[in-house]
Amino acid sequence: MGFPHPTHPKENPVLSRHFGEAEARSYDGWVKRGGYRALEKALGLTRDQVIEEVKASGLRGRGGAGFPAGVKWSFMPKQKTKPHYLCCNADESEPGTFKDREIMRWTPHALIEGCAIAAYAIQAEQVYVYIRGEFTEPIQVMQAALDEAYAQGVLGPNAMGKGVRIDITIHRGAGAYICGEETALMNSIEGKRGNPRIRPPFPAAVGVFGCPTTINNVETLSSVPHIIERGGTWYKGLSLSNPKSTGTKLFSICGAIAKPGNYEVTMGFPLKELLYDLAGGMRPGRKLKAVIPGGSSVPILTAAEAEETLLDYEGCVAKGTMLGSGGMIVLDDTTDMVYQVMRLARFYAHESCAQCTQCREGTAWTVKILQRLLNGEGRREDLSLLLDLAEQMTGRTICVLSDSCAAPVVSAIKKFRPEFEAYLRNGKPAARA
Amino acid sequence: MSGQTHGRTDAPAHGGAGAPVAEYEPVFVGEGRRRLDAILARYPTKAGALLPALWMIQEKHGWISPTGMAEAAEVLGLTAAYVKGVVTFYTMYHQHPVGRHFVQVCTTTPCNVCGAEKVGEAFLKATGAKRYGETSPDGNWTIVEVECLGACGFATPVMINDEFIESVTPESVPALVARYA
Ligand SMILES: Cc1cc2nc3c(=O)[nH]c(=O)nc-3n(C[C@H](O)[C@H](O)[C@H](O)COP(=O)(O)O)c2cc1C
Ligand code: SF4
Ligand code: FES
Numbered sequence: 001m002g003f004p005h006p007t008h009p010k011e012n013p014v015l016s017r018h019f020g021e022a023e024a025r026s027y028d029g030w031v032k033r034g035g036y037r038a039l040e041k042a043l044g045l046t047r048d049q050v051i052e053e054v055k056a057s058g059l060r061g062r063g064g065a066g067f068p069a070g071v072k073w074s075f076m077p078k079q080k081t082k083p084h085y086l087c088c089n090a091d092e093s094e095p096g097t098f099k100d101r102e103i104m105r106w107t108p109h110a111l112i113e114g115c116a117i118a119a120y121a122i123q124a125e126q127v128y129v130y131i132r133g134e135f136t137e138p139i140q141v142m143q144a145a146l147d148e149a150y151a152q153g154v155l156g157p158n159a160m161g162k163g164v165r166i167d168i169t170i171h172r173g174a175g176a177y178i179c180g181e182e183t184a185l186m187n188s189i190e191g192k193r194g195n196p197r198i199r200p201p202f203p204a205a206v207g208v209f210g211c212p213t214t215i216n217n218v219e220t221l222s223s224v225p226h227i228i229e230r231g232g233t234w235y236k237g238l239s240l241s242n243p244k245s246t247g248t249k250l251f252s253i254c255g256a257i258a259k260p261g262n263y264e265v266t267m268g269f270p271l272k273e274l275l276y277d278l279a280g281g282m283r284p285g286r287k288l289k290a291v292i293p294g295g296s297s298v299p300i301l302t303a304a305e306a307e308e309t310l311l312d313y314e315g316c317v318a319k320g321t322m323l324g325s326g327g328m329i330v331l332d333d334t335t336d337m338v339y340q341v342m343r344l345a346r347f348y349a350h351e352s353c354a355q356c357t358q359c360r361e362g363t364a365w366t367v368k369i370l371q372r373l374l375n376g377e378g379r380r381e382d383l384s385l386l387l388d389l390a391e392q393m394t395g396r397t398i399c400v401l402s403d404s405c406a407a408p409v410v411s412a413i414k415k416f417r418p419e420f421e422a423y424l425r426n427g428k429p430a431a432r433a
Numbered sequence: 434m435s436g437q438t439h440g441r442t443d444a445p446a447h448g449g450a451g452a453p454v455a456e457y458e459p460v461f462v463g464e465g466r467r468r469l470d471a472i473l474a475r476y477p478t479k480a481g482a483l484l485p486a487l488w489m490i491q492e493k494h495g496w497i498s499p500t501g502m503a504e505a506a507e508v509l510g511l512t513a514a515y516v517k518g519v520v521t522f523y524t525m526y527h528q529h530p531v532g533r534h535f536v537q538v539c540t541t542t543p544c545n546v547c548g549a550e551k552v553g554e555a556f557l558k559a560t561g562a563k564r565y566g567e568t569s570p571d572g573n574w575t576i577v578e579v580e581c582l583g584a585c586g587f588a589t590p591v592m593i594n595d596e597f598i599e600s601v602t603p604e605s606v607p608a609l610v611a612r613y614a
Contacts, residue, residue: 083477092583093580093581093583094581095541095542095543095580095581095585096542096543096581096585097583097585098583098584098585098586098587100583101583101584126475132583133488133523133525134525134537134582134583134592134597135583135597136592136595136596136597137597167475169475171484171485172484172485172488173484173523173525174484174487174488174523174524174525174526175523175524175525175526176522176523176524177580177581188484189481189484190478190480190481191478191480191481191482191483191484191509191511191519192480192519193518193519193522194522194523209476209477209478209481252585252586253586254543254547254585254586254588255542255543255546255547255585256546256547260585260586260587260588261586262586296541296542327585329542329543329585331546332546335546340542340545340546343540343541343542343545344541344542347541347542347580347581350580351580353522
């Protein structure tokens with residue numbers, strides 16, 4: 001097990017406070033650390049009060065899109081005419097992102113508590129935690145914690161003795177990045193192929209099993225107990241830059257960096273400090289070349305841009321990219337940009353569900369063209385062809401996987417064009433380490 | 434669906450075709466049936482239990498054969514063709530027997546820039562498997578490259594069967610392989 005590193009003074013450990021403490025995984029250990037007090041408190045409030053508190057906190061979805069969590073919950077019907085469901089998205093498959101895994105393996109009860117509070121707020125009796133199939137250890141840890149929570153009466157027909165039913169079920173995925181997309185995730189729970197659905201209808205109206213459904217990310221839900229316990233106003237106050245981005249966030253940092261790992265900082269924290277202070281800077285003798293800041297699906301930042309970026313939703317947009325899942329992929333001066341962009345495109349081509357022509361053909365052709373460039377067989381028009389293709393792939397498909405493939409390709413060609421041109425000029429594979 | 438690069442339809446045809454076909458032992462009888470019933474209680478439809486049921490089949494048999502698909506279809510009131518459609522979507526369900534040890538090496542960009550391809554090559558070398566997806570001559574090992582395993586900070590993560598191993602290097606591969614041999 002890789003975690004933990006000692007907390008850096010610049011970190012603000014809320015979610016990660018108990019990472020690395022094996023005892024925190026058990027029910028007793030969790031209660032000793034103040035666990036399940038927030039659930040108890042929430043069950044004593046009205047559902048609307050819980051939703052208002054989360055709205056007041058400004059908490060935004062940590063799965064990628066950054067949609068305000070409390071607002072999402074308020075879309076659920078007030079009059080319940082059918083079962084309501086909560087789905088927790090633990091599919092974590094976005095390259096560069098590995099924070100939810102850490103939350104589940106170290107603080108499983110934090111997630112269970114967050115799920116239970118959210119389920120209560122939206123009147124859901126059944127919660128599905130969709131965990132990617134490869135996460136065998138997090139699944140075991142979560143299942144053990146769930147068994148304990150049931151044994152202690154936290155969950156079940158009379159949760160916490162408060163007369164509400166809350167069941168939580170782990171649904172194990174089976175290898176498909178696309179099942180992290182919320183409507184594909186719901187299909188997968190229904191026992192179908194994981195193809196995204198056309199919206200509308202939106203999940204709050206017609207979700208899993210045709211019933212009103214809310215989908216939230218692991219990190220989003222794990223933040224909820226802190227908000228209930230310490231108040232929305234406290235959480236909203238955690239913000240270093242833009243008041244629209246509140247709270248703390250776990251940033252996964254990986255690739256060509258000295259100390260990869262998860263670091264939790266307050267929203268608005270400078271990326272430069274994350275890179276050089278917390279994550280130990282570049283490897284010896286290497287220089288920063290680029291950062292892909294939101295998992296792999298967002299535009300690439302040059303070194304200069306990265307060093308000016310503030311880590312919150314607005315800060316990333318200001319630099320022409322997105323915060324996404326908060327997974328930082330660091331590339332240094334030894335990186336062959338063309339090869340790594342091809343490798344990313346290959347990921348998307350592999351993971352496309354193939355429903356939409358633009359995505360199915362676009363991702364495959366992007367890989368083919370980049371490969372011929374790498375083989376020294378590129379054609380003069382290939383770069384404009386790639387850009388045209390990317391345009392056709394953006395904003396036209398059922399889900400945004402297609403756009404996600406286009407974003408790093410377009411930004412790499414724009415910002416690192418000479419590397420692509422070198423492959424065209426030399427007509428032979430450049431040396432790769 | 435067209436194209437070769439679409440992972441959702443082209444789960445690698447793992448080797449090991451020579452494995453003897455033992456008589457199929459049903460999964461959903463006795464204890465297996467009780468486990469399935471407990472799962473069914475968690476879903477409003479029978480089809481909801483399909484992914485968990487497929488996992489149970491793979492746990493017992495190591496892969497999901499046409500007979501296995503038929504069994505899942507039968508107990509859940511689905512058609513075998515429907516079940517096959519689902520099985521082929523998900524890369525972790527094996528549609529063919531695989532080597533006794535199934536190794537998945539992440540080579541996506543974050544791991545790639547940390548030398549993941551060398552880790553994959555070290556596995557091929559240490560096990561004698563000729564190439565990715567092809568089972569080693571002794572029938573024991575199948576190595577595949579996979580996309581992001583969600584542990585990019587621990588490059589290079591590798592899965593050997595159900596065990597998730599972090600921070601594998603080319604140097605640590607021979608000892609790992611020896612441990613499983
Ligand atoms: C292709 C694709 C993959 C996604 N993968 C994930 C994922 O692995 N985990 C996740 O939480 N959200 C993922 N999302 C975002 C979800 O669709 C959804 O917005 C999110 O789970 C909502 O939760 P939140 O509001 O708490 O962030 C993905 C989206 C797309 C388009
Ligand atoms: S954009 Fe791609 S992944 Fe998304 S629905 Fe269309 S084909 Fe499937
Ligand atoms: S890229 Fe290898 S685990 Fe994510």
